[in-house]
Amino acid sequence: MTLSDETAAATKIFFREAIIRALQEEMQADPKLTLLGQDIGAFGGSYREFDGLFDAFGAERVRDMPVAEAAMVGIGVGAAAAGMRTLVSITYMDFLMLALDPLVNYAAKLRFKTAGQLRAPVVVKTTAGAKGQGVAHSQCIEAWLMAVPGLKVVAPSTPADAYGLLKTALREEGPVVYIDHKRLFPTAGHVPVKAACIPFGQALHVRSGSDVTLVSFSYMMTPTLQAAERLNAQGVSCDVIDLRSLAPLDMATICTSVKKTGVMVTVEEGQLTCGVGSEISFRLREMLDGVKIARIGAVAAPVSSNRVLEAASLPDADKIVTCVLTLLNGKGG
Template sequence: MQELTVNDAVSSALAEEMRRDPRVLMFGEGVATTRPDLVAEFGSERVRNTPLAEAVIAGTPAGAAAMGLRPVIDLLYAPFLTLSMDAIINSAGKLRYLSGGQFAFPMVVLARTGAGWGVGAQHNHNLEAMFVHAPGLKVVMPSNAADFKGLLKSALRDDNPVMFFMDMTLGHTPGAVPAGEHVVPLGQAAVLRSGRDVTLVSYSKTVGHCLTAAQELAELGVDAEVIDLRTLKPLDEATLLRSVRKTGRLVVVHEAAAPCGVGAEIAALVSEQAFEALKSPVRRLTGPDAPAPSSWVLEQAGVPQPEAIVRTAAGLVLCDEVSA
């Protein structure tokens, strides 16, 4: 094991995959400036800065992927994705299907998201559900350094376009990362804590909030199971359903707003396929349906905190026990 920050884990994955496969190249807003180590090792042909033109940045790799290259692009902040959605959704996401499988589109899009840096609404917006809704795309949103490295390596090897969202506040968070080759398959959730009373499901930085809440719930006599989705599409339905059928209760936690969010999809999935196991209604804890504020304090108020998770989960379990 080695101790790496999330940012270092991402850099390690990029370097290893560029060494492994000469078709991997990277470009985007400032990537050659912020990653001089990659430029020094692989040259300016494979690591390039681009103009601040998101539609061009996203359109170029769609063509490069169709020609057999494996591009990864960095669009910095997630809201900038709105300027590049035609290339990502209407071209990269659909052309493999439209070609009858004759073309592959191995394209990875990096974008930073999440509260904690006070960068304001035009730089902070959790858009992951928009891309989950788009056919042909895969969507990844890790919570720890080991998964950032392992999932990015899998994304770079995948023959489909992959949206790779990185929470800004996790970038400098250290964690244990296996030394040597470390690949985490896309589409597999992780059960980070086993429990019998309630299932807490999350992704990205709110996974840490769920783990903190689970410790506090244990002091109240509530045994919580914590699941890190890791990949939002494809979704690991089997792990989710297995957990809910065991605990009978579900709380879904994410920073993005509630309407048509990932939590809504999970609630529908469980209601359709595990309704008979539910002992109480599914609960969602999400961010507000509002633009993100620039104030750090107000940002934090919009993110589901451990206290709210404890209150919600304990309410489900303890109320059921009282009524029984």
């Protein structure tokens, strides 16, 4: 899939508006869809990404909940298993750790363990990433979730993908973790006028190049694309892939690109150890020989609210450019 296909007949909206639109359309289409979360009612969500839904659908379908993440996800999962469809908003991904039991031990295994008698069509929508809020409000733990059989994980980088992936998530028959990023909410982008879903497991080829393949997702697409622009000015042509979907992973699109470039660099905001990049790199090595690979991610340290330390811990365009040039000059891989 190419970018131009998706921008035909589009309207420019903010990221948070894309979320609202997807929720509104799906709630209209499916009367069983109920939203659960903290401050999602009249308040409209911490990032105003639920604005207007409470007025449109009422307190029974847009339910404010106490600060009780385990119960929020557990109730969302139980209700979904019993015939409803639910979206549970966990304000920050760090807090999802409090709710891993119902998500991982119950929802992800439900279809298997009941031999298909029960399924849990639940979406856990959460917000990852660093924006000055410190060690327990900044983490990206998507790689943990990718390792859970039965869970699907998606992380859009644009309003169009937020809209299309959230719609798909809300039609899935099993649990999905949908991940926003704090720095994406104020961004704007083109979203198709016509309602449309984006299938899971399809990465987006966002920039064509021949020297190196850059693979990223979510907010890290921003520094990745900045780096690609700067590398281009230095004569290094970058093929850039936005994963969009982490589980399932679209290895075919990555493989096609790396066959052309022979070099891959992954960029993520989470930890490198057992990270998204590690997984992609190893799978790629199983598919292709003789490829140069490097990974970029957060340093192995907590993400501080101190802005100097936060910046020191995270990838940025400079670090990506340096990594790519080092790899191409033969010192890595």
